[in-house]
Amino acid sequence: MANNIRHDEYETSAAGRLLTVALAGNPNAGKTTLFNALTGARQHVGNYPGVTVETFQGACTHGQIRLNLVDLPGTYSLTAYSPEERVARTFLIQERPDVVIDVIDATNLERNLYLAVQMLELGLPLVLALNMSDLAARRGIAFDLALLQALLGAPIIPTVGKTGEGKAELLDAVSAAGRRAAPPAPLRIAYGEALEAEIAPLQRRLEALGALPDGVPARWLAVKLLEGDADLVARLAHPEIASAAAEAAHRIEALAGDSAEALIADRRYGFISGACQEAVRHTVERRHELSDTIDAVATNRLFGLPIFLGLMYLVFSITFTLGEPPMRWIEAGFDALRGAIGGLWPAHSASLLRSLLINGIIGGVGGVLVFLPNILLLFLAIAILEDSGYMARAAFLMDRIMHKMGLHGKSFMPMLIGFGCSVPAILATRTLESRRDRLTTMLVVPLMSCGARLPIYALIIPAFFPEPWHGPMLWSIYLIGIALAVVCAKLLKSTLLRGETPPFVMELPPYRMPTLRSLSIHLWNRGGAYLRKAGTVILGISILLWAMQQWPGIPAREAEALAGRRAAAQTLVDDAARTHALAQVGGDEAEAALRASLMGRLGRGLEPALRPCGFDWKLSTAMIGALAAKEVFVTQMGIIYALGGDPDEASAPLREKIRADYTPLAGFCVMLFCLISAPCMATIAVTRRESGSWRWALLQLGGLTLLAWVVTAAVFQGGSLLGIGI
Amino acid sequence: MAHAEKLTLSASLEDYLEAIYRIVAEKQVARAKDVGRRLKVGRSSVTGALHALADRQLIHYAPYDLVTLTDRGREVAEGVARRHEVLGDFFVSVLAVDPAEADAAACKLEHAVSENVLSRLLEFIDFVDRCPRGGTHWIQGFKRSCHTDKRPGHCETCLARAVNGVQAKHRKETHMDTNGEKKAGATLADLKPGGKATILTIGGAAGGIRRRLLDMGVTAGTRVEVERVAPLGDPIEVKIKGYHLTLRKEEAARIHVERS
Structure with a gap:
């Protein structure tokens, strides 16, 4: 997860010294913005607690010194309570960066300093970036920086991440801190007699051990052991000291009437509020801020939910209505390209290269690229919700419902992103603290109908259903997905992932205006990922699928028979009759070719298993492609049908062909099966990576496919029996 | 006779006795070489000292055998260790001396200080x-004045803080007295939007949710205001330490508060 920094990759000569600098801080303190300002990196920034779920790296130079910056996930503490916090703490303790920049939200100093104080206690070489200092100044907060620096024992530099103000001073302080020979002495907080009496003997015992794991200060470790930090107890691997610490914590609780961890937090916050009382002055009475006014409406008891539902509706209608014209342009562009390339060969040429270019590559990749406008618009809408801070409110509004599903309000965010793409959605589950919640969310996210499935619906719905039904049909598919996700989550939480309901404790950050820069970075990253996918995976699959359909070709005997029929048809005198007979032969030939091909054989092998769902061997064949990436289903259908005649996929002719071959019920079943069945390869791979084991990824693959089969078969059989949609 | 022997115990012998006491406390038994390593002295000095202590019936010792304390030896050693700890604690937590320096000074002084002092x-x-009027905050102030800041000032805020502290403590105690175990007091979940309160304690098991609440600044004595309840009736939004926090009523019910 955390990228390892390897120092040996860089030479560390005196002239161009390389410093590893970690960027730490509370979620939403502006770390990522500052990181971008320092490195010029294109990195997504969100106004949602826990956007940075991986450590990102970037480089910059300052004078003679080169800096390797590592952006850590936002954390409130060094407790290692959530996976992100564990990533950050592990990095700070084990990788020992040369300097740590702690980004502090100047408008929320006390809570932000809690992490800073813990890092100072750990003896990390800290530089504090007092970020959003412009906002603090506007709110009338004045800092006595010299005093605050003396109290904390670390340099403090006011910065404004958005404009890059204070950047040079910050880098000066970082290089000065990096030049220091020895790490600073750990900050010492007086924890009061009851605690100190237990810390001292523990500290002595730890000191007597000699080298502590990762070279942490003995006093810090003693305090952490009293707090009952399970992670560190395990790392210390010294059960005697651990049990002594547990006993000491009990004694403290008996003596002070409150738990050791509560007392320790009290003292730390006490130290901070003491420091703030001396060094911070509010020159203006706190006004009612704009953010509070927005919240009074947006999370209002009466209007909160209607506003939320309206916004969600807006997101989807923008995605589909605004996306329509550019989609048509792209389609027209590919048609023109197809015509231009096709024109290089004589009409009805049987050239393999022509077929590969037109049917394989343009048909496959083009069919997918058409949906780029939709996907970009959906991601843009999600980015605006995220950056403005509304996403946290959505979690606040939806928690009750998510709680009923046995999930957490924060699960809402990954689920919403799931409508765009399952892969970033699964990555976003890292903001969930409980592993059981994370796994449940991860497993059901593919049921949120992703953008890649949209082409399938866009192909099928107009083919089988009259115009007024298009909207409701699409909605019903999405709703079925959501309903199934609810059922599955509930099922998982009451069986495999049973356990205590995780608590919901979350910061509601102030609303902020999303910046154009941040939004464009966001779109660039996500849109770029989609394009890369189209250019690599889908291109490869398109060629592979095309090849699997070309070979091994029609068996000699059948080919002879077809040639005979064609020759016979040629002899017909009547023009109309001849054309008809030739077309029939051509169609039969195409079907024979597909039936004989590798792909057709695979599809036919699957047919008996999928027949209860109403799929013939052609649909079964396309489903194989859909496993690689959902949108390939459309490509696949296009290639299958294009073999017989005019190659024009994802549009009216293809729709007419499938309408001729299948019933509306079968069409609905195709959508249902594509919605529920095994997610694409990329999703499975990312589930494997994020869950840490193949078990969960395979459960996701197998479970969803089984569910898809059961539901689709039930619908098809039920529908056939009742005579609906045949 | 015992009294006379105790008086004749030299500072160095007391150190040996204390070392043995600590080694036994950690490992159950002590070996001569452990003692030597701990005090950074040679093998022969250790043997001599161990003989001297054995002569005074403070330890059981035979060459190449394990060293254990006699009952009286333990009593004497505990006295020395306690003096060391008290002095060390005083230097560190009151005088704000660096721990290593405090330890070294305590080691020297422990032999001289009387029981009464x-x-x-x-x-x-x-x-x-x-x-x-004292407390950790006061000591912090002393520590600071030793290092940097000699100027007076902040006396009013400091005194106001002390008075607040006394009142909060008093409130907390009376709250405990009147409500006891059976009749729980008000919790954060009982507050209506607009309601303000001071946090008293956070109930529930260690780690997990309590840990998170503490990290987020939900600590005893902090003032909290309920801003609103979500449209569906749960969770609630509160303002604490100048920022907005949302939590479920279930969690809020663990937070005992004093209404204000």
């Missing part, structure tokens, strides 16, 4: 910690 010192540490 020692108990007064203990009482003083306790007093400083308990007295609202």
Whole structure:
């Protein structure tokens, strides 16, 4: 997860010294913005607690010194309570960066300093970036920086991440801190007699051990052991000291009437509020801020939910209505390209290269690229919700419902992103603290109908259903997905992932205006990922699928028979009759070719298993492609049908062909099966990576496919029996 | 006779005895070489000292055998260790001396300080910690004045803080007295939007949710205001330490508060 920094990759000569600098801080303190300002990196920034779920790296130079910056996930503490916090703490303790920049939200100093104080206690070489200092100044907060620096024992530099103000001073302080020979002495907080009496003997015992794991200060470790930090107890691997610490914590609780961890937090916050009382002055009475006014409406008891539902509706209608014209342009562009390339060969040429270019590559990749406008618009809408801070409110509004599903309000965010793409959605589950919640969310996210499935619906719905039904049909598919996700989550939480309901404790950050820069970075990253996918995976699959359909070709005997029929048809005198007979032969030939091909054989092998769902061997064949990436289903259908005649996929002719071959019920079943069945390869791979084991990824693959089969078969059989949609 | 022997115990022998006491406390038994390593002295000095201690019937010792303390030896050693700890604690937590330096000084002083002075010192540490005019905050102030800031000032805020502290403590105690175990007091979940309160304690098991609440600044004595309840009736949004926090009523019910 955390990228390892390897120092040996860089030479560390005196002239161009390389410093590893970690960027730490509370979620939403502006770390990522500052990181971008320092490195010029294109990195997504969100106004949602826990956007940075991986450590990102970037480089910059300052004078003679080169800096390797590592952006850590936002954390409130060094407790290692959530996976992100564990990533950050592990990095700070084990990788020992040369300097740590702690980004502090100047408008929320006390809570932000809690992490800073813990890092100072750990003896990390800290530089504090007092970020959003412009906002603090506007709110009338004045800092006595010299005093605050003396109290904390670390340099403090006011910065404004958005404009890059204070950047040079910050880098000066970082290089000065990096030049220091020895790490600073750990900050010492007086924890009061009851605690100190237990810390001292523990500290002595730890000191007597000699080298502590990762070279942490003995006093810090003693305090952490009293707090009952399970992670560190395990790392210390010294059960005697651990049990002594547990006993000491009990004694403290008996003596002070409150738990050791509560007392320790009290003292730390006490130290901070003491420091703030001396060094911070509010020159203006706190006004009612704009953010509070927005919240009074947006999370209002009466209007909160209607506003939320309206916004969600807006997101989807923008995605589909605004996306329509550019989609048509792209389609027209590919048609023109197809015509231009096709024109290089004589009409009805049987050239393999022509077929590969037109049917394989343009048909496959083009069919997918058409949906780029939709996907970009959906991601843009999600980015605006995220950056403005509304996403946290959505979690606040939806928690009750998510709680009923046995999930957490924060699960809402990954689920919403799931409508765009399952892969970033699964990555976003890292903001969930409980592993059981994370796994449940991860497993059901593919049921949120992703953008890649949209082409399938866009192909099928107009083919089988009259115009007024298009909207409701699409909605019903999405709703079925959501309903199934609810059922599955509930099922998982009451069986495999049973356990205590995780608590919901979350910061509601102030609303902020999303910046154009941040939004464009966001779109660039996500849109770029989609394009890369189209250019690599889908291109490869398109060629592979095309090849699997070309070979091994029609068996000699059948080919002879077809040639005979064609020759016979040629002899017909009547023009109309001849054309008809030739077309029939051509169609039969195409079907024979597909039936004989590798792909057709695979599809036919699957047919008996999928027949209860109403799929013939052609649909079964396309489903194989859909496993690689959902949108390939459309490509696949296009290639299958294009073999017989005019190659024009994802549009009216293809729709007419499938309408001729299948019933509306079968069409609905195709959508249902594509919605529920095994997610694409990329999703499975990312589930494997994020869950840490193949078990969960395979459960996701197998479970969803089984569910898809059961539901689709039930619908098809039920529908056939009742005579609906045949 | 025992009394006479105790008086003749030299500072160096006391050190040996204390070392043995600590080694036994950690490993159950002590070996001569452990003692030597701990005090950084040679093998022969250790053997000599061990003989001297054995002669005074403070330890059981035979060459190449394990060293254990006699009952009386343990009593004497505990006295030395306690004096060391009290002095070390005083230097560190009251005088804000660096721990290593404090330890070295305590090691020297422990042999000279009388029982009476020692108990007064203990009482003083306790007093400083308990007295609202003292406390850790006051000691922090002293520490700061030693290092950097010699100027007076902040006396009013400091005194106001002390008074607040006394009142909060008093409230907390009366709250405990009147409500006891059976009749729980108000919790954050009982507050209506607009309601303000001061946090008293956070219930529930260690780690997990309580840990997170503490990290987020939900600590005893902090003022909290309920802003609103979500449209579906749960969770609630509160304002604490100048920012907005949302939590479920289930969690809020663990937070005991005093309404204000």
